[in-house]
Every structure is written in C-alpha cells, then in structure tokens.
Amino acid sequence: CMTTEEIAAYREEVVARLAKPEADGVAGPIPIFAFSESAKEAAGVRHAVPPFAVVASNTTDPAVGPYWPVRRYNWGTCEAFRSRDSDFTCLKQLVLELSYWDIRDSTEKRYKAYRRQRREAEAVRGQSCRDEAGSSAVGAVVRGWAHKARAALATAFSEGAAITTQEGGGDGGSPSSAPSLSLLLLPLIATVAALLSMLLASAVGPSPSSPDDTLHLLADLREREHYIAQLQGEASFLLDALTGDSGGALPAGCAEVVSSDVQPAAKKFRSTINQFVYGDVCYDEEYNAGVPWAVQLLISGCVVFAVWSASRHSALDALPQPGARLAARASLYGVGLLCLYHLQRAFSRAL
Structure with a gap:
C-alpha cells in the first residue's frame, strides 16, 4: 500500500501517461471520463482528476x-x-449514485463514434471486399436452407396426396372421414404457406451491404433454418404416423381411416415426390394412373397459384438490377409451366 504522498505522486504519473501514451496503435491522448464538479463535491472527492486509490483486504478489525x-x-x-x-x-457514491447515467451516455456516444468510423473505413476498402466476405457466406446458408425447404415441401406434398386420396374415398376410404382428416390437412397448409413466405423473404431479399448487415442476415437465416427444421419435423411426424414408418400416433379421430392398403401407396408416393422435388424426375405411369386425377389437379393447381402470387410479390422489386428481377420471375414462371404440364396430364387422364 502507499502513503498519502505516494498516492498523490502516482496519480500525477498516470495522468501524464494518459496525456502522452507510448503504445502501438494509440495516437493522441487517451480520453477519460470527466466527472462533474458538483458530483465530485457531493461525493467528497478531494483531488481534481482520476485515478482513484482503493484499498481492499480480507482482514477485518474486530474492534x-x-x-x-x-x-x-x-x-x-x-x-x-x-x-483519508x-x-x-x-x-x-460517485459511480453508482451521482454519475451513473452520465457514464452510460458517454460510453454509448463513444461506441457510436467508433462504429461510424469503422464502417467508414470498411466502406473505403471497396464493394469487392464486402461481396467476397458477405455474399459467399450468405449464399452458403441460403443454399443449405433451400435444400431443407425442398425436403420439407416434398414431405408436405406427399402428406397432402395421401390425405386427399383418403378424403376422396379412394383405396377404401369413406367420405365421412373428411372432418377427421382435416386435422392432418391444416398443418400441411400452414407448412407450405410458411415455407413459401420465408423463401421470398430470404432467398429473394436484398444483398447485405456491410459486414454488420451480413452478420444480421446470417443470424436471421439461422433462426429461419431452425424454424424450417421444426416445420419439417411436424410434417414428417404426420406422414410417418400415416404410413406407419415410426409407429407414431395419429390425431384423435384419424386412426379409423388408415388401413394397411393405404400405407404402401403413401410410401411410394412420398418417394416419387421426393425424387421429383430434388430434381431426379422418375415418372411411373402405372403408379400415377392409380393416383386420382383430382389429387394431381389439386396439388398442381395450388403450386401454380403460389408461383403466380410469388411472381407478383413486392420482394422481387427489391432486387437492384432489372436483369435479376427478370431472371427471378423467369425461374418462377418455369416452375409454373412445369406444374401446368402436370395439370394437362391430369385433365387428359380425367377425359
């Protein structure tokens, strides 16, 4: 510990070092928070400037x-x-009672100034550096997310096909089972709607313009990816319960419409839809002939309507280049044309 005279001398030495620091990367004096004179007077501070000398000990005075x-x-x-x-x-008293909010405001102002200078310095480095650091990272996440989205959509479509087959009375089902089957159909509709809206918000959204924006977008995509996994799990549970893959239990009122004849057809349809969504189109004419044309009409019609709605979404207008907007709409229209082809096949089979 120091005597009173040694403490005063050490304070002067610290203040001199702050005014003229000799450290790498430090230019100019190091700023310190200046307490107001009224606060120092109220707290009983005797010296004009910091630092403060604090004594600590585990030994107590029993007297x-x-x-x-x-x-x-x-x-x-x-x-x-x-x-003394x-x-x-x-x-x-000075820090916790008299100057707490002043210290908080000063710290926030210093951080905002530092952040502004940092962003200005990074902007000088050029757009290419930001593109290299941002687009590759975000693109990797979007690609991984889109892969999971396709898997979830495949599960949802196959679930919907099996449900609608039963609801229409095919393969041993009965029209009276429609109310109970709606318990499975509602999660399907919610899953598809959520996936389409998240696809527009993430994959077609504006590119990040700074590293901070990139981090925010990555965090947002991670949250969306987690939500996609939840949606996929819910749809998979319903389909597994329907096909008997995991021994899962159906919602109340649905068990009576699931028979051993339905399960093989549902499994085969799920496999076909998965191959189609992942890009490996395997058309089985014998099997497709067994799927009611109303089912194909319903699914293809919903997808065509969703693609048409997506092409008119305002998120496409947020793309900076006209060519990017044209390419996005062309991709959506291509999916729509593919679904129209399935509509034509369904109509021809019905006629």
Whole structure:
C-alpha cells in the first residue's frame, strides 16, 4: 500500500501517461471520463482528476466490526472505508449514485463514434471486399436452407396426396372421414404457406451491404433454418404416423381411416415426390394412373397459384438490377409451366 504522498505522486504519473501514451496503435491522448464538479463535491472527492486509490483486504478489525476491512503494515494501518486512506466510499457514491447515467451516455456516444468510423473505413476498402466476405457466406446458408425447404415441401406434398386420396374415398376410404382428416390437412397448409413466405423473404431479399448487415442476415437465416427444421419435423411426424414408418400416433379421430392398403401407396408416393422435388424426375405411369386425377389437379393447381402470387410479390422489386428481377420471375414462371404440364396430364387422364 502507499502513503498519502505516494498516492498523490502516482496519480500525477498516470495522468501524464494518459496525456502522452507510448503504445502501438494509440495516437493522441487517451480520453477519460470527466466527472462533474458538483458530483465530485457531493461525493467528497478531494483531488481534481482520476485515478482513484482503493484499498481492499480480507482482514477485518474486530474492534470495529466484521465488515470493516483493514491492511496492517509496519508503518501503520490502512482502512478501506476511511476516506483519508482509500477512495472506495467516495468512488462508489460517485459511480453508482451521482454519475451513473452520465457514464452510460458517454460510453454509448463513444461506441457510436467508433462504429461510424469503422464502417467508414470498411466502406473505403471497396464493394469487392464486402461481396467476397458477405455474399459467399450468405449464399452458403441460403443454399443449405433451400435444400431443407425442398425436403420439407416434398414431405408436405406427399402428406397432402395421401390425405386427399383418403378424403376422396379412394383405396377404401369413406367420405365421412373428411372432418377427421382435416386435422392432418391444416398443418400441411400452414407448412407450405410458411415455407413459401420465408423463401421470398430470404432467398429473394436484398444483398447485405456491410459486414454488420451480413452478420444480421446470417443470424436471421439461422433462426429461419431452425424454424424450417421444426416445420419439417411436424410434417414428417404426420406422414410417418400415416404410413406407419415410426409407429407414431395419429390425431384423435384419424386412426379409423388408415388401413394397411393405404400405407404402401403413401410410401411410394412420398418417394416419387421426393425424387421429383430434388430434381431426379422418375415418372411411373402405372403408379400415377392409380393416383386420382383430382389429387394431381389439386396439388398442381395450388403450386401454380403460389408461383403466380410469388411472381407478383413486392420482394422481387427489391432486387437492384432489372436483369435479376427478370431472371427471378423467369425461374418462377418455369416452375409454373412445369406444374401446368402436370395439370394437362391430369385433365387428359380425367377425359
């Protein structure tokens, strides 16, 4: 510990080092927070500027009480809570009671100034650096997310096909089972709607313009990816319960419409739809002939309507280049034409 004279000399030395720091990467004096004169006077601070000298000890003075820390030396005793030996009490009052909000505002202003300077410096580095750091990372996440979205949509479509087959009375079903089957159909509709809206918001959204925006977009995509996994799990549970893959239980009222004859057809239809969505189109004429044309009409019609709605979505107008907007709409129209082809096949089979 220091004597009163040594503390005063050390304060002056620290202030001099702050005014002229000799450290790499530090240009100019290091700023320190300036307490107001009224706050220092109210707290009983005797010196004009920081630093503060604080005494700490695990030894207490039994004559005073168990909460009175002291430090004993050959030349005397320093008491942590006595103002002549330590600045602890006045510093506590100054920071926690008198100047807390001033310190908070000052810290926030310094951070905002630092962030503004950092962004300006990064902007000077050029757009190419941002594209290299941002687009590749975001693109990887979007590609991984889109892969999971396709898998979830495949599960949802296959679930819908099996449900609609039963609802129409095919393969041993009965029209009276429609109310109970709606318990499975509602999660399907919610899943498809959520996936389409998230696809527009993520894959067609504007590109990040700064590293901070990239981090925010990555965090948002991670949250969306987690939500996609939840939706996929819900749809998979319903389909597994329907096909008997995992022994899952159907919602109340649906067990009576699931028979052993339906399960093989549902499994085969799920496999076919998965191959189609992943890009490996395997058309089985014998099997497709067994799927009611109303089912194909319903699914293809819903997808065509969704593609048409997506092509008119305002998110496409947010793309910066006209060519990008044209390419996005062309891709959507291509999907729509493919679904129209399936509509034509369904109509021809019906006729």
